[in-house]
Amino acid sequence: MIYRDYGVTGKKVSLLGFGGMRFANIDNTDECIRTMIKAAEGGVNYFDTAPGYFETKSETVFGKALAEMRRKNLPYYVATKTFKSTNDAIRREIEAQLKRLDVDAIDFYHIWSIITLENWDARKKEGILTTFRKLKEEGLIRHICVSSHLIQDKIETLLKEGVFEGVLFGYSALNFKTREKAFDAIRAKKLGAVAMNPLGGGLIPGHPELFGFIMRPGESVVEAALRFLWDHRDLSVALVGFRGEQDLAEALSAMEKYQPRTEAELAAVKEKAGDSLEGLCTGCAYCDDCPQDIPIPYYMDAYNHKLLKDYGNSDLKDRLNWQWNLVPKDAGKCTECGQCEKTCTQHLPIVERLKYIKGI
Ligand code: SF4
Ligand code: SF4
Numbered sequence: 360m361i362y363r364d365y366g367v368t369g370k371k372v373s374l375l376g377f378g379g380m381r382f383a384n385i386d387n388t389d390e391c392i393r394t395m396i397k398a399a400e401g402g403v404n405y406f407d408t409a410p411g412y413f414e415t416k417s418e419t420v421f422g423k424a425l426a427e428m429r430r431k432n433l434p435y436y437v438a439t440k441t442f443k444s445t446n447d448a449i450r451r452e453i454e455a456q457l458k459r460l461d462v463d464a465i466d467f468y469h470i471w472s473i474i475t476l477e478n479w480d481a482r483k484k485e486g487i488l489t490t491f492r493k494l495k496e497e498g499l500i501r502h503i504c505v506s507s508h509l510i511q512d513k514i515e516t517l518l519k520e521g522v523f524e525g526v527l528f529g530y531s532a533l534n535f536k537t538r539e540k541a542f543d544a545i546r547a548k549k550l551g552a553v554a555m556n557p558l559g560g561g562l563i564p565g566h567p568e569l570f571g572f573i574m575r576p577g578e579s580v581v582e583a584a585l586r587f588l589w590d591h592r593d594l595s596v597a598l599v600g601f602r603g604e605q606d607l608a609e610a611l612s613a614m615e616k617y618q619p620r621t622e623a624e625l626a627a628v629k630e631k632a633g634d635s636l637e638g639l640c641t642g643c644a645y646c647d648d649c650p651q652d653i654p655i656p657y658y659m660d661a662y663n664h665k666l667l668k669d670y671g672n673s674d675l676k677d678r679l680n681w682q683w684n685l686v687p688k689d690a691g692k693c694t695e696c697g698q699c700e701k702t703c704t705q706h707l708p709i710v711e712r713l714k715y716i717k718g719i
Contacts, residue, residue: 360402360614363595365436365551366525368502370466372405372436372596374589375614376553379408379417381600388420394604395424399433401611405596407438407527407553408460409471410452415459422461437462438527438553440471440506444485453499467551468500469527473507473517474684475654488522504551508682510537510656511644518544525551525595532573532587533559533663535629537642537656542593553596557588562667569639572631582613589617590625639663640707646699651692655699655709657683658690662712672719679716691717 362371377398382391395406406425408417418439428435439456443449456465470487473479494500506527507514518526518541526545530538531554545552558581563570567580574583588597601607620628632641640659649655661678664670670678679685690713699709 361589361617362404365467365502365595367549368524368551370436370502370551372551373403374594374596375403375585375610376405376407376596376598377403378555378598378600379406379421380412381602382413382417382420383602385413385416385420388423390603391420392424392427394601394607395421396427396431396433397604398601398607398611399428399431399435401607402614404435405438405553405598406435407467407555407598409440409469410456411442415455418456418459422459426461436466438467438469438504439465440469442471444482444487446486446490449487449490449494453494457499464499464501466501467504467525468494468502469504469506471506473505473509474657476509476513476516479517502551506555510534510642511540511647514538515540515544518548518550521548523548523550525553527553527555527598529556530554530588530591530594531557531559531563532570532584532632533562533636533639534642534660535587536632537644542591545593551595552593553598554588554591554594555598557597557599558584560664560668562663566667569636573628579609579613581609582616585610585613586617586620587625587628589614590620592622636705638707639666639705641705643704645702645704646709648702649693649699650696651694653690653692653713654683654685655713657685658713658716659707659709661685662716675716675719687716687719690714693717 361374363374365372408421441449441452443452491503502524504525505523507517509517528541558564563584564580570580573587588594599610640663642656644656646655661675664678665675676687693713695710
C-alpha cells in the first residue's frame with residue numbers, strides 16, 4: 360500500500376480508500392464488516408461514509424467494523440459528512456453519527472455536497488463554519504473538510520477560501536478536464552485531496568473501448584482507471600465504493616502491481632483523451648454561461664449516463680435529482696439561442712439533448 364500526506368494534518372492516508380456507498384447487500388452486516396476488515400488488513404486506512412448511504416445503515420456497519428479494527432489493532436481514519444447547516448441540526452446529526460460509528464471523534468468531517476457557490480453562501484449564512492470550528496475545538500471532529508461537485512473556476516474559488524483542510528471531489532478519466540483546476544487550490548492551500556467516483560459511476564468499466572488512452576497492455580480498465588488517479592501526485596486518496604470482497608481484491612491487486620508513470624507520461628496520456636470521448640460531455644464547462652442560467656454540464660452529465668448505461672428515463676431523473684439537485688422540466692428554460700453549442704468543445708447537440716430531458 361502507498362501512503363500519502365493528507366494536506367498538512369500530519370496524517371498519512373492510504374492512496375486506496377474505502378467508500379461505504381456501494382455494498383452489494385447492506386443488510387448482510389457480516390459480509391460488509393468482513394470486506395472492511397480485509398481492506399484494513401490490506402493496508403487501507405481511509406474509510407469514508409455518509410448518513411445518506413443506505414439511510415444511515417452504512418454508518419452503522421462502519422461502527423461495527425471500526426470496533427473490530429480496534430480489537431485487531433488495525434489503524435484507520437473515518438470520514439463522514441453532514442448536509443445540515445444550522446447549529447442545532449448539525450449537533451443532532453453528529454450526536455447520532457458518533458453513536459452509529461461508535462467513536463468519540465470523526466477524523467474527517469465534511470460539509471457535504473456543495474453544488475453551487477450560491478448554496479455555499481447560503482450555508483455559511485446559516486452558521487455552518489462557526490459550528491464546524493466549535494466541533495473541532497470540542498474534539499468531536501479532527502479536521503474540517505468539504506465535498507463538492509463544483510467544476511472549473513468554481514471549485515477553485517471554493518477551495519481558495521482557506522477554511523478547509525481537505526476536499527472530496529469527483530475526479531476520473533472521464534471528467535478530469537473539468538476538475539483539474541481544483542488542484543491549483545489544493546496545492547496553494549496545502550489541502551488533503553480525496554477523489555470519489557474513480558470509475559465514472561460505472562461508465563468506465565462498462566465502456567473500456569472509450570478509455571484505451573489510459574490503458575497499458577495486459578491491464579484491465581479498472582486497474583488503468585485507478586492508476587490514472589494514483590499517478591496524480593497531488594491526490595491523497597482515491598476512494599472506491601466496494602460491493603464486496605471481489606471488488607476489494609481487484610483493487611488491492613492493482614495497487615500491488617502499480618507502477619507509476621512520470622508526470623510527463625501522465626500529461627501525454629491526458630493529451631490523448633480528447634478523441635476517444637467523442638459524443639460524451641467531458642464536463643469541461645466551456646458552455647457554462649447560459650443566459651437562462653441552465654447548468655448545462657450537469658444536464659449533459661446525466662445524458663452521458665443515458666447514452667452509455669442504457670439508462671431508463673427514471674434513472675436519468677434520479678441522476679439529475681440525487682447527483683445535481685435538478686429536475687427535467689427546468690431544461691425547458693432553454694430558448695435555443697445556440698450560444699452553448701458554439702462553445703462546446705465536444706460539439707454536442709446540447710439543445711436537442713435538453714429537449715429530450717425536458718420531455719421525460
Ligand atoms: S441554447 Fe439553450 S442552453 Fe444553450 S445557451 Fe442558449 S438558452 Fe442556454
Ligand atoms: S456540453 Fe460541451 S462545453 Fe459543455 S461541459 Fe459538456 S463537453 Fe463541455
